[in-house]
Amino acid sequence: MQPAEKPIRVRFAPSPTGYLHVGGARTALYNWLFARSRSGSFILRIEDTDTSRSTDEAIVQIISSMEWLGLGWDEGPGRPGAYGPYRQMERAALYRQASGQLLSEGKAYRCYCTEEELDEDRKRARAAGRPIVYCGRCRELSAAGEQAFIAEGREAVIRLRMPETGRTVVRDLIHGDVEFENAQLGDFILVRSNGVPTYNFAVAVDDAAMEITHVVRGDDHLANTPRQLILLAAMGKQAPAYAHLPLILGHDRSPLSKRHGSVSVEEFRARGYVREALINYLALLGWSYDAETTLFSVDELVEKFSLERVGSTAAVFDTEKLLWMNGHYIRVLSAGELEARIEEYIKGTSLEGLPGKDGKPGLAELVPLVQEKMKTLADFLDLTDFFFLPLEFEPEIIEKLRGSVQPAAVLEKAIQVLYELPDFDTGTIEASLRRAAADMDIKVGKFLQPLRIAVSAKMVTPGMFETLAVLGREESLARLKAALVLIQ
RNA sequence: GCCCCCAUCGUCUAGUGGCCUAGGACACCGCCCUUUCAAGGCGGCGGCGCGGAUUCGAAUUCCGCUGGGGGCACCA
DSSP states (O other): OOOOOOOOEEEEOOOSSSSOBHHHHHHHHHHHHHHHHTTOEEEEOBOOOOTTTOOHHHHHHHHHHHHHHTOOOSBBTTBOOTTOOOBGGGOHHHHHHHHHHHHHTTSEEEEOOOHHHHHHHHHHHHHHTOOOOOOOTTTTOOHHHHHHHHHTTOOOEEEEOOOSSSEEEEEETTTEEEEEEGGGTOOOEEEOTTSOBOHHHHHHHHHHHTTOOEEEEEGGGGGGHHHHHHHHHHTTOOOOEEEEEOOEEOTTSSBOOGGGSOOBHHHHHHTTOOHHHHHHHHHHSSBOSSSSOOOOOHHHHHHHOOGGGBOSSOEEOOHHHHHHHHHHHHHHSOHHHHHHHHHHHTTTSTTTTOTTSTTOOOHHHHHHHHGGGOSSTTHHHHHHHHHHSOOOOOHHHHHHHHHSSSHHHHHHHHHHHHHHOSOOSHHHHHHHHHHHHHHTTOOHHHHHHHHHHHHHSSSOOSOHHHHHHHHOHHHHHHHHHHHHHHTO
């Protein structure tokens, strides 16, 4: 038997420069799923070494989106662990110690090149068709030379001394072995002149220090990986396993961005998407279980997810499919749960606080009428606002009303019939209205349409019989009479 | 410019040399159901980027091309 394997530790490491993007959410989800399915730990690490773009608001946003999605972390902000702190800017001592060691061992060196010099180098390299990497001018600086630069007032960055020959292979769980020419990599910067570590350095130090076993991240980092591998080796650390996920694209196959519409988790939430749909959809964007299954609960995902079945092709984000899936999850929510989601959702909208107030119908009455028609929580507003808000008849809708089959006669008939009903429940209403339509020799659909418009000022509503019942006799009759006046 | 990744219906994908007459899902179209709209049921349309090679046999392997994407920052 093999010795017991080290417990799995994965991390999601966003840089707090904006909202949580669906691409980031998918990366977080895959990490989370992997950790959960292998009883490992999921760590949230904030990579805020870009001090000019990182903000606290972004951290709050990212955390809120992750919590909403249900992607809880075992260690990270608000959940202290043995490997903290979990914000890179709070780990400065660690990086300083690591760079100091590299420097003293001669594995890294100070570079005093100016931006102009570097720009010049790059231009020349490009013109000559050579790879654009640091030329190594400061590699073997003498102590005297260094003093001269310092006297000039130049500030130094710290660069890693990279091998000039050989190849480095990244053993990627998704892409297989990917080889890189070391000479193409260049002596990259570990520490900026202001003392703040760069991404590649901080990542390598932290992945090692936090004992990360698997790095699951976006494809855009694949080309960085050989640098991190060499750096890790220089520090005498063991490298984690890597899995690079293909990117998510927009409809035009360019990387998904704001101009493709909603891209942040927060926006989808605001537009009435439910977490179940977003999770399921994102899980399937790049991963599949078999040839048949499309619907997965979170528990099923945890049970069935594996990195082996993650594909290597970039995927186009399809809002239509997400919308369908959202409708599906809204339909399968229990009525009580959907009420809770709607209650939460309508806060801040025109319907806030209205259901159940002043004799108005409550969510419990309304949900059964609209559940199967809703594709997003936002649809609830369109579907039910006429129960609460004053009717506004657009000129076109009045025309529709006038243009329906014998509108005045139908309205009068309905008023009379509904007025005389012994009970005002759905069944009784349906029976009487169907009889009335038959009496007038009008098809039920045609008969109901003027009532629908009269009562809602809309062409599309929940079922008419249920709607009238929920509205109540008094309100229904008042609206029918008002409509009668309107068309005369 | 140099390095790397990717390539099956419009989209997400199944497929690892014969089970493929290429399967499923969304979208689309038609029919059914029907009280409007949805939902649901049934059916349909639709794809292996191109060219070579290997093989008795290739969506599946190899090479080239083309196309898309990423990296080459004191961004992550």
